[in-house]
Amino acid sequence: xxxxxxxxxxxxxxxxxxxxxxxxxxxxxxxxxxxxxxxxxxxxxxxxxxxxxxxxxxxxxxxxxxxxxxxxxxxxxxxxxxxxxxxxxxxxxxxxxxxxxxxxxxxxxxxxxxxxxxxxxxxxxxxxxxxxxxxxxxxxxxxxxxxxxxxxxxxxxxxxxxxxxxxxxxxxxxxxxxxxxxxxxxxxxxxxxxxxxxxxxxxxxxxxxxxxxxxxxxxxxxxxxxxxxxxxxxxxxxxxxxxxxxxxxxxxxxxxxxxxxxxxxxxxxxxxxxxxxxxxxxxxxxxxxxxxxxxxxxxxxxxxxxxxxxxxxxxxxxxxxxxxxxxxxxxxxxxxxxxxxxxxxxxxxxxxxxxxxxxxxxxxxxxxxxxxxxxxxxxxxxxxxxxxxxxxxxxxxxxxxxxxxxxxxxxxxxxxxxxxxxxxxxxxxxxxxxxxxxxxxxxxxxxxxxxxxxxxxxxxxxxxxxxxxxxxxxxxxxxxxxxxxxxxxxxxxxxxxxxxxxxxxxxxxxxxxxxxxxxxxxxxxxxxxxxxxxxxxxxxxxxxxxxxxxxxxxxxxxxxxxxxxxxxxxxxxxxxxxxxxxxxxxxxxxxxxxxxxxxxxxxxxxxxxxxxxxxxxxxxxxxxxxxxxxxxxxxxxxxxxxxxxxxxxxxxxxxxxxxxxxxxxxxxxxxxxxxxxxxxxxxxxxxxxxxxxxxxxxxxxxxxxxxxxxxxxxxxxxxxxxxxxxxxxxxxxxxxxxxxxxxxxxxxxxxxxxxxxxxxxxxxxxxxxxxxxxxxxxxxxxxxxxxxxxxxxxxxxxxxxxxxxxxxxxxxxxxxxxxxxxxxxxxxxxxxxxxxxxxxxxxxxxxxxxxxxxxxxxxxxxxxxxxxxxxxxxxxxxxxxxxxxxxxxxxxxxxxxxxxxxxxxxxxxxxxxxxxxxxxxxxx
Numbered sequence: 001x002x003x004x005x006x007x008x009x010x011x012x013x014x015x016x017x018x019x020x021x022x023x024x025x026x027x028x029x030x031x032x033x034x035x036x037x038x039x040x041x042x043x044x045x046x047x048x049x050x051x052x053x054x055x056x057x058x059x060x061x062x063x064x065x066x067x068x069x070x071x072x073x074x075x076x077x078x079x080x081x082x083x084x085x086x087x088x089x090x091x092x093x094x095x096x097x098x099x100x101x102x103x104x105x106x107x108x109x110x111x112x113x114x115x116x117x118x119x120x121x122x123x124x125x126x127x128x129x130x131x132x133x134x135x136x137x138x139x140x141x142x143x144x145x146x147x148x149x150x151x152x153x154x155x156x157x158x159x160x161x162x163x164x165x166x167x168x169x170x171x172x173x174x175x176x177x178x179x180x181x182x183x184x185x186x187x188x189x190x191x192x193x194x195x196x197x198x199x200x201x202x203x204x205x206x207x208x209x210x211x212x213x214x215x216x217x218x219x220x221x222x223x224x225x226x227x228x229x230x231x232x233x234x235x236x237x238x239x240x241x242x243x244x245x246x247x248x249x250x251x252x253x254x255x256x257x258x259x260x261x262x263x264x265x266x267x268x269x270x271x272x273x274x275x276x277x278x279x280x281x282x283x284x285x286x287x288x289x290x291x292x293x294x295x296x297x298x299x300x301x302x303x304x305x306x307x308x309x310x311x312x313x314x315x316x317x318x319x320x321x322x323x324x325x326x327x328x329x330x331x332x333x334x335x336x337x338x339x340x341x342x343x344x345x346x347x348x349x350x351x352x353x354x355x356x357x358x359x360x361x362x363x364x365x366x367x368x369x370x371x372x373x374x375x376x377x378x379x380x381x382x383x384x385x386x387x388x389x390x391x392x393x394x395x396x397x398x399x400x401x402x403x404x405x406x407x408x409x410x411x412x413x414x415x416x417x418x419x420x421x422x423x424x425x426x427x428x429x430x431x432x433x434x435x436x437x438x439x440x441x442x443x444x445x446x447x448x449x450x451x452x453x454x455x456x457x458x459x460x461x462x463x464x465x466x467x468x469x470x471x472x473x474x475x476x477x478x479x480x481x482x483x484x485x486x487x488x489x490x491x492x493x494x495x496x497x498x499x500x501x502x503x504x505x506x507x508x509x510x511x512x513x514x515x516x517x518x519x520x521x522x523x524x525x526x527x528x529x530x531x532x533x534x535x536x537x538x539x540x541x542x543x544x545x546x547x548x549x550x551x552x553x554x555x556x557x558x559x560x561x562x563x564x565x566x567x568x569x570x571x572x573x574x575x576x577x578x579x580x581x582x583x584x585x586x587x588x589x590x591x592x593x594x595x596x597x598x599x600x601x602x603x604x605x606x607x608x609x610x611x612x613x614x615x616x617x618x619x620x621x622x623x624x625x626x627x628x629x630x631x632x633x634x635x636x637x638x639x640x641x642x643x644x645x646x647x648x649x650x651x652x653x654x655x656x657x658x659x660x661x662x663x664x665x666x667x668x669x670x671x672x673x674x675x676x677x678x679x680x681x682x683x684x685x686x687x688x689x690x691x692x693x694x695x696x697x698x699x700x701x702x703x704x705x706x707x708x709x710x711x712x713x714x715x716x717x718x719x720x721x722x723x724x725x726x727x728x729x730x731x732x733x734x735x736x737x738x739x740x741x742x743x744x745x746x747x748x749x750x751x752x753x754x755x756x757x758x759x760x761x762x763x764x765x766x767x768x769x770x771x772x773x774x775x776x777x778x779x780x781x782x783x784x785x786x787x788x789x790x791x792x793x794x795x796x797x798x799x800x801x802x803x804x805x806x807x808x809x810x811x812x813x814x815x816x817x818x819x820x821x822x823x824x825x826x827x828x829x830x831x832x833x834x835x836x837x838x839x840x841x842x843x844x845x846x847x848x849x850x851x852x853x854x855x856x857x858x859x860x861x862x863x864x865x866x867x868x869x870x871x872x873x874x875x876x877x878x879x880x881x882x883x884x885x886x887x888x889x890x891x892x893x894x895x896x897x898x899x900x901x902x903x904x905x906x907x908x909x910x911x912x913x914x915x916x917x918x919x920x921x922x923x924x
Contacts, residue, residue: 007158011166014052021045022173029180037136037182040199045177046128046135052170053131053144056159070130073154074143081146083139091133098129136182141174197896204879250281250292250299257284260393266380267293269316276316280379282390284397289322291368293379320368320376322394322450327369328404330446332387332418363387371520373513391448392416398450405449418446535808536921542801543861547918550586553579559587560597569611577607577858584855586911588848594767601854602780604773618773625743625772632708632746639709704749711745711753722758726843728766737765740775744782754789757782759835763846788834798833798866802826805870809913813877816884823887828894832869840872840894845903852907860914871909872901 024041035042054069061073071091078085134140147154148167161167252258260282266275278295295313364387368376381387388408392415395404408416550556560583568575581601589597599605604621605614719738723729729737741761745753761778768774787794803824807814817824831839836853838846849868856864872894873880880890 011055011158011160011163014048014055014160015166015170017048018045018052018170018173021048022177025177025180035180035182037132040196042132042135042182043128046131049140049144049174050128050131052160053147056156056162058154058156061154068130070128073147074130074134076154077143077146081143083142084146087130087134087137087139087143090137091130094129094133135177138178141171141178144174145171197893198900200879200883200893201876201897204882246294250279250283250294255285256290258282259284259289259397260390262381262386262390263296263299264382265293265386266382267316267318267377269377275380276313278317280390282393282397289394289397291318291320291322291325293318318376322398323452324370325368325450326371328391328394328446328448328450329367329369329375330387330391330448331365331367332444332446366390373517388416388418402450402452405451418444532920538804539808539917540921542805542863542866543914543918543921544859545918545922547915547922548582548585548859550582556583556586558583560584560589560593562590562593565590565593565597572608572610580607581855581858584851585859589851591847594847594851595769598764598767598851599773599777601851602777604776604780621776622772625775628743628746629739632742635705635708635746636712636742639705639712642705643709707749707752708746711749712742714753714755715741715745715758718753718755718758723762726762726766729762733765736771736774737761740765740771740778743775744778747779748782751786751789751791754791756789756834759838760785763838763843763850766843767847785836795830795833799826799829801863801866802829802869805866805913805917806873809870809916810874810877813873813881816881820884820886823890828887828891829869832872833865836865837868840898841901841903842899845901848903849907856914860911860918864910864914867910867913868906870913871906874913875902875906875909 021041021044025035025039025045028039028041029035050070053073057069057073061076071088074084074091075088078088131140134143144161145168148161148171151159151162151167155162160170249256250258250261258281261279262281263279264277265280266277268275276295276297278293279299281292281294283290283292294317297313298317363383364381366379366381366387368379370376381390391404391408395408395416398404406419409419411417560580564575564580564583568580584597584601600607605617609617715738719734719741722734722737737758741753741758744757744761745751760781761774764777764781765774768777786792788798803814803826806817806824806826814824836846837849841849853864853868856862861867876893876897879893883889885893
């Protein structure tokens with residue numbers, strides 16, 4: 001009998017696993033509109049199906065000498081079942097290709113690239129190759145159904161497929177996945193995997209070795225990014241772990257619009273290198289524009305498959321957000337008679353200049369200048385008007401929120417052209433029209449400014465700079481007029497005008513750049529000081545201003561031990577209350593002491609009470625609890641009697657078919673909150689059960705009965721499903737839970753029962769294991785927790801404080817939340833605050849977290865739950881950022897991570913966050 005039960009349990013476990021994986025695949029097909037062949041759900045599904053197919057398989061059917069039992073089984077089935085025969089042929093071809101790939105792994109890269117390209121199978125995927133192939137060929141359900149119908153030929157009697165119920169169920173479960181379409185295409189966003197929360201955590205642990213060293217909460221005094229040189233490649237994309245995916249994302253896709261793309265754009269990454277060609281692309285996502293340059297060696301894969309991920313060219317690739325760029329210095333090469341158009345660098349007016357002869361484009365160069373004045377490496381465009389085309393696409397992409405200054409001109413028959421402008425001539429300097437018309441193949445320079453709303457009023461420029469012109473970056477091929485002037489002789493000793501014409505604007509440009517850098521630094525410092533003042537104002541109420549150290553006067557990480565507690569009970573003066581709370585806050589309470597310590601932490605006892613005083617308090621609570629029990633039990637009897645009478649009358653009406661007037665009171669349903677006028681009458685009504693029974697016609701007493709009946713039904717429903725899988729909650733202990741909850745609601749009918757209150761009571765009952773004591777402690781706990789329920793207003797306050805903390809301590813994560821659907825309302829934290837993280841943790845961790853929260857009120861913060869919530873988010877911040885999670889993703893992630901958190905790490909992080917806020921406030 002025991003053996004049969006064990007076999008049945010094994011079959012049910014295997015079947016449950018398949019059901020779970022089928023559900024995951026079907027959900028992915030609905031939410032993502034497709035399922036990728038490399039999805040983690042496919043791997044898990046194939047492993048679960050293979051376990052069922054191999055369960056109880058006869059040795060003869062599996063092949064005596066075959067290591068791949070699935071292959072041997074399918075080949076036997078293929079002899080008499082045509083779909084299996086075709087499957088065997090395709091699976092064997094794949095196995096042959098894989099084996100050839102392995103055997104020739106040391107050959108040249110050219111021979112490898114001539115081979116058929118394989119899907120990126122994982123080790124588990126290769127192991128389940130036959131099941132995967134059957135699934136993708138849509139014959140897996142047919143083969144399993146054939147095995148079920150002919151199970152006696154292949155399986156032992158205890159096998160899943162031999163069972164008359166489980167076998168057909170398994171075959172039916174596979175029909176859905178076999179009807180789906182699977183894709184090999186890797187989209188640019190790469191969300192086809194849709195991994196579980198546990199898999200995301202595992203991936204982060206594997207690839208997290210290169211994570212940043214500084215915590216997001218360690219904010220510097222001023223956020224100034226240091227650069228080592230003007231040719232810094234800080235914007236390069238990370239080549240690992242998906243280098244090829246980055247290259248694929250450069251093309252048009254469904255998430256980012258490709259505005260411009262041109263290959264063979266030259267960039268010189270370092271001074272000691274030759275310029276290398278690459279692919280320049282301009283992308284737009286909502287209001288965000290990004291410029292990317294990728295070397296050709298990465299675009300065409302010429303570096304070889306094995307070295308592709310580690311290629312040195314990844315150090316040269318660039319990804320530049322356009323919002324960081326202020327100026328574009330354009331140098332246009334021409335091959336006919338040259339016309340140089342000087343335009344204003346930042347401010348001033350422009351005048352049109354005539355063009356006496358045609359200009360033929362022969363390439364051009366663009367230098368990007370960021371807000372801090374640092375230049376990016378020059379981008380050298382090939383011939384063919386590509387520079388103008390790039391500027392035109394950039395200008396169209398900036399609209400309507402931004403623009404180029406000066407804008408490109410529109411010319412009939414040609415479209416966008418460069419503006420024909422010349423520099424304003426200062427008074428007394430004479431005409432300079434002849435300066436630019438003397439040499440051929442000389443550059444035509446432009447400086448375009450990227451303007452966004454309110455950008456012009458960001459800094460004030462002195463009037464003298466507003467009337468001056470400025471030149472821009474000059475390539476090394478440009479012929480300076482001062483060098484040509486120096487070759488001639490000037491008898492009057494005067495400096496030639498051409499030299500002054502070139503040097504003066506350059507000096508003005510440098511002075512202007514210095515002024516901007518100093519201005520931005522000053523205003524940045526001023527804004528940050530104001531920011532700190534605002535931070536101190538808003539966060540000062542969230543923490544205690546006195547910082548308590550964990551090692552003074554003694555190490556507190558050992559927590560409240562039995563020795564310390566016994567010493568305190570024997571002599572209350574041995575330890576102060578603050579010291580005991582400090583020990584609990586940093587190290588928790590020893591498990592065996594919780595029943596004694598928790599009444600002190602919750603306020604049932606005061607720390608200075610003697611043993612006699614504590615016994616007196618216990619007796620008072622016990623008398624009060626018993627009196628309350630008698631009152632509501634009497635009311636419950638009246639409710640049950642009336643429901644019985646109504647039920648009997650309803651049955652009589654149904655049996656006779658006649659209309660019978662039921663002399664029952666009208667049931668009036670109320671919300672959890674009732675008026676203040678009825679509260680006083682209800683409290684007086686509860687004092688005497690006899691009065692309640694004798695005067696049932698009173699409207700107030702009738703409302704009282706109706707209201708209590710409604711709460712009683714809610715309590716009965718929640719108690720039955722409260723932590724049913726936890727060992728403590730036997731039917732007898734569930735009855736205790738119901739008694740305590742009914743007693744509390746009887747004394748607080750103005751609040752009423754709300755779903756979740758049983759979750760708060762359950763851990764207290766587990767630890768205290770005494771109805772009267774648990775009732776008193778629960779009443780003390782609810783003084784704080786009541787406001788979190790819908791009738792209170794604390795939840796909105798929690799959300800607002802959480803928003804402030806995230807925005808101040810981790811602005812990067814806040815921006816992600818704001819951009820991805822704006823879930824900075826933090827509604828995903830609702831359950832955390834409502835139940836003090838009870839459903840996020842296992843019971844032992846709940847005990848530790850709760851006692852830390854209670855102790856934190858007097859040690860660090862009465863809002864410690866905020867910092868635990870913030871720690872939960874911060875611990876997984878890199879996973880949230882890497883996967884670009886939106887509101888649905890983050891809810892799904894934390895729901896799946898429930899009861900899998902490292903509570904020691906979370907509490908340590910929460911205490912550190914409290915300390916950081918305290919230091920931030922005190923550092924005046």
